[in-house]
Amino acid sequence: MSESTTPASISPADATSAAFESLHQRGNRLLNGDQAMAMLCRLAAISVLLMLGALCWVLLQASMPSIRQFGLRFLYTSEWRANELEVPRRVDGKIQFDADGEMIVDVKPAVFGAATVIWGTAVSSAIALVIAIPLSLGAALFLVRIAPNWLRPFASFLIEFLAAVPSIAYGIWGLFVLAPFLQGGSMLPGWLQWAGNAPVLKWLTYSGVNYETPDPADTAVFFRGVEPMLYAVFGNVPGLAQFFQVDGSSIAFTGRDMLAGGLILGVMILPIITAISRDVLNAVPRAQIEGSLALGATWWQSSKQMLAYSRAGLFSAVMLGLARAAGETMAVTMVIGNVNQIAMSPFAPAQTMSSLLANQFNEASDIQRSALTEVALILLVMSLLFNVVARYLVVGKNTQSA
Amino acid sequence: MALSKFDIFSRTKSNVAWTLSVSFAAFIIFLLLLVTGYLLVLGAGSLSLEFFTEIPSGNVVATRDAAGKVIEGIGGMKQALIGTIILIGMASVVGVPLGMLAGIYLSEYEAGGWLATPLRFICDVLAGVPSIVVGILGYELLVRPVWMGTNNAWAGAAALAFIMVPIIARTTEEMLRLVPNSFREAAIGLGATKAQTIRQVVLPAATGSLVTGVMLAIARVAGETAPLLFTALNSKYTPISLDASFPFVHVATNNAFPSLTVQIFNYATSPYVEQNKQAWAGIIVLIALIFVLNLAIRFAASRSVGKTRTS
Numbered sequence: 001m002s003e004s005t006t007p008a009s010i011s012p013a014d015a016t017s018a019a020f021e022s023l024h025q026r027g028n029r030l031l032n033g034d035q036a037m038a039m040l041c042r043l044a045a046i047s048v049l050l051m052l053g054a055l056c057w058v059l060l061q062a063s064m065p066s067i068r069q070f071g072l073r074f075l076y077t078s079e080w081r082a083n084e085l086e087v088p089r090r091v092d093g094k095i096q097f098d099a100d101g102e103m104i105v106d107v108k109p110a111v112f113g114a115a116t117v118i119w120g121t122a123v124s125s126a127i128a129l130v131i132a133i134p135l136s137l138g139a140a141l142f143l144v145r146i147a148p149n150w151l152r153p154f155a156s157f158l159i160e161f162l163a164a165v166p167s168i169a170y171g172i173w174g175l176f177v178l179a180p181f182l183q184g185g186s187m188l189p190g191w192l193q194w195a196g197n198a199p200v201l202k203w204l205t206y207s208g209v210n211y212e213t214p215d216p217a218d219t220a221v222f223f224r225g226v227e228p229m230l231y232a233v234f235g236n237v238p239g240l241a242q243f244f245q246v247d248g249s250s251i252a253f254t255g256r257d258m259l260a261g262g263l264i265l266g267v268m269i270l271p272i273i274t275a276i277s278r279d280v281l282n283a284v285p286r287a288q289i290e291g292s293l294a295l296g297a298t299w300w301q302s303s304k305q306m307l308a309y310s311r312a313g314l315f316s317a318v319m320l321g322l323a324r325a326a327g328e329t330m331a332v333t334m335v336i337g338n339v340n341q342i343a344m345s346p347f348a349p350a351q352t353m354s355s356l357l358a359n360q361f362n363e364a365s366d367i368q369r370s371a372l373t374e375v376a377l378i379l380l381v382m383s384l385l386f387n388v389v390a391r392y393l394v395v396g397k398n399t400q401s402a
Numbered sequence: 403m404a405l406s407k408f409d410i411f412s413r414t415k416s417n418v419a420w421t422l423s424v425s426f427a428a429f430i431i432f433l434l435l436l437v438t439g440y441l442l443v444l445g446a447g448s449l450s451l452e453f454f455t456e457i458p459s460g461n462v463v464a465t466r467d468a469a470g471k472v473i474e475g476i477g478g479m480k481q482a483l484i485g486t487i488i489l490i491g492m493a494s495v496v497g498v499p500l501g502m503l504a505g506i507y508l509s510e511y512e513a514g515g516w517l518a519t520p521l522r523f524i525c526d527v528l529a530g531v532p533s534i535v536v537g538i539l540g541y542e543l544l545v546r547p548v549w550m551g552t553n554n555a556w557a558g559a560a561a562l563a564f565i566m567v568p569i570i571a572r573t574t575e576e577m578l579r580l581v582p583n584s585f586r587e588a589a590i591g592l593g594a595t596k597a598q599t600i601r602q603v604v605l606p607a608a609t610g611s612l613v614t615g616v617m618l619a620i621a622r623v624a625g626e627t628a629p630l631l632f633t634a635l636n637s638k639y640t641p642i643s644l645d646a647s648f649p650f651v652h653v654a655t656n657n658a659f660p661s662l663t664v665q666i667f668n669y670a671t672s673p674y675v676e677q678n679k680q681a682w683a684g685i686i687v688l689i690a691l692i693f694v695l696n697l698a699i700r701f702a703a704s705r706s707v708g709k710t711r712t713s
Contacts, residue, residue: 033595033597033598034595034596034597034598036597037596037597037600037601038511038596038597040503041503041504041506041507041510041511042507042511043503044499044500044501044502044503044504044506044507045503045504045507045508045512045517045521047500047504048500048504048521048524048525048528048567048568048571049520049521049524051528051564051567051568052524052527052528054539054543055528055531055535055536055539058539058542058543059535059538059539059542061542062538062542134426135426135429135430136426136430137426138422138423138425138426138427139423139426139427139430141423142423142424142426142427143427145423146420146423146424146427147427155427155431158431158434158435158438159430159434160696161438161693161696162434162437162438164621164622164625164692164696165437165438165441165625165689165692166624166625166626166627166663166688166689166692167625167627167628168625168627168663168666168667168670168685168688169441169625169685169688169689170437171667171670172441172666172670172681172682172685173437173440173441175670175671176444176670176678176682177440267433267437270430270433270434271434274430298412298413298415298416299416299417299419299420300412300415300416300418300419300420301412301416303419303423320530323530324530326532327530327531327532327533327534327535328532329532329533329534329627329628330627330628330667334667334670334671354532354534354628357534357538358534358628358631361538361541361631361632362631362632362635372538373538373542376534376535376538379532379534379535380531380532380535383530383531383532383535384527384530384531386530387526387527387530388527391523391526391527
């Protein structure tokens with residue numbers, strides 16, 4: 001922008017003559033510049049309103065067939081079957097034959113229920129929050145109260161940069177670094193092993209044994225991946241054994257499972273929750289802290305005061321993190337294993353709403369596409385809900401502190 | 403709480419909490435450095451010249467001669483780089499003016515009006531919509547009905563623009579509000595109309611920060627994969643060609659369109675090691691792009707602050 005357009009250099013004569021000019025033209029034109037500008041801006045604003053309207057309407061319209069066919073059952077049934085199924089007709093447990101001796105079969109139509117993916121989204125987001133909340137609140141307290149001044153801009157830049165790193169980058173990291181780290185064994189691709197063999201990283205990616213079925217008795221190896229290690233420790237504990245099984249049979253660890261999905265989501269929302277809670281904690285009036293310190297409060301007691309004072313803002317930070325985690329697609333798709341099932345084990349592959357969409361939407365048709373759109377609609381409603389709650393609490397907080 | 407400083411239990415608890423806070427921060431920084439470190443080291447290690455100069459050759463494994471020298475590699479991602487730039491350009495042509503005008507409306511025309519609160523709220527909500535949902539909207543609006551199921555660049559660009567608009571609208575509004583009211587009063591006092599005030603006084607005073615908002619939005623959509631999966635998808639052909647027939651530059655917008663992020667996703671999930679390597683290379687290029695944009699944002703922001711103060 002050239003200097004002549006900065007406000008300081010507009011001469012009064014220019015502005016006045018420009019104003020006279022526009023006054024002159026006002027009568028001749030259908031729409032003068034002033035009205036045109038206002039009109040344009042208003043149109044843009046209305047089109048933003050229309051964008052949300054279009055989003056809701058189009059998704060609702062496209063998922064109507066599925067809503068009509070499955071109704072509320074869609075939300076709590078877990079069968080997701082895109083193909084028709086032929087089953088022999090049975091009466092009293094006996095297979096029926098027609099006159100020609102042919103088996104009589106009933107055709108079961110395709111059926112869709114979203115319970116598995118709702119479960120997947122809920123559990124993976126919950127794992128993410130359990131990891132991210134304490135870590136990021138602690139880090140935010142550190143940034144606000146402890147960090148030396150020289151460290152703050154560096155840490156802030158790192159956190160803001162990581163909030164801007166695209167999810168596909170986290171996905172690749174999760175797929176090639178986190179998953180082998182969880183799984184252990186020989187899944188680490190050969191070309192990655194030079195990185196794993198670097199002295200600093202060796203302990204992280206060390207994979208000494210090649211095993212297919214983990215053997216809890218084998219403790220000779222220092223580190224063989226997180227999941228086999230957990231299995232070695234907890235695999236035979238009576239109450240916990242079920243967490244290493246799906247339908248009664250033990251799991252072959254792949255490193256691409258619910259736990260990996262939750263972990264990668266946790267890593268992704270760390271910078272977001274940290275950044276927002278840092279801002280929220282920074283806004284606590286100094287008098288609040290100094291008052292409690294003057295009364296003899298310890299560091300932790302005054303920190304608790306800060307956390308309590310800004311609890312609404314912190315809650316919105318968590319909600320925004322949750323909204324991000326629930327809607328996140330690429331990273332989760334790459335590490336969660338993409339199996340439609342509800343399993344109690346965090347080591348079993350799972351599926352979230354968004355990963356289901358990413359996996360199936362392009363190949364789907366007819367009623368399956370409609371069912372997938374309904375999943376997208378649920379996702380939309382959920383994210384709207386989280387955002388509304390988060391913003392509402394932020395608004396409430398602002399009015400309270402004003 | 404009074405006098406509790408002398409209470410051993412409270413002091414110990416406080417020390418534990420202090421240590422935890424420090425160690426959590428250290429752990430986060432370690433974790434984030436670990437992520438970036440892996441991305442940088444492995445990404446930079448996988449970069450090659452072919453990555454920038456070749457399109458995918460169609461091979462999934464490089465063919466080598468007896469000495470192990472590569473005869474024909476798996477190609478590069480040239481077409482995806484070009485495609486992503488074109489997609490971002492197409493999205494910006496629609497998204498930037500639309501978002502800016504909506505932001506101007508919020509800040510200059512309707513700051514306290516009945517439309518402002520819901521509009522602001524809707525912008526915030528739209529910015530939080532999962533991007534894969536936007537991809538499905540693009541499919542249902544522009545792929546299935548208009549292009550009869552053919553993936554095309556327009557749908558991809560529209561989906562990206564959809565993501566850009568609320569971000570740009572909100573940053574524009576916030577940046578314009580930072581322009582002191584005395585600027586507007588002075589302009590109106592000199593007889594300028596509202597449009598003149600906005601165009602010649604308010605916008606120039608905020609140019610630097612407006613650029614920040616635009617680049618923020620571009621950095622955001624540059625890394626988006628999910629909205630492109632169902633709209634532009636990906637292609638292994640260079641989308642742009644030059645020849646003597648009008649309009650000389652031809653962009654193949656009506657077919658599946660190459661994009662860096664979708665290609666990275668395809669290559670990362672592929673079973674072939676060489677494709678995996680190129681996915682890492684693609685990531686490092688993408689992150690470098692976003693990093694440069696980030697630095698530019700900071701530069702523009704710092705300049706604009708100085709400008710507002712001095713003028």
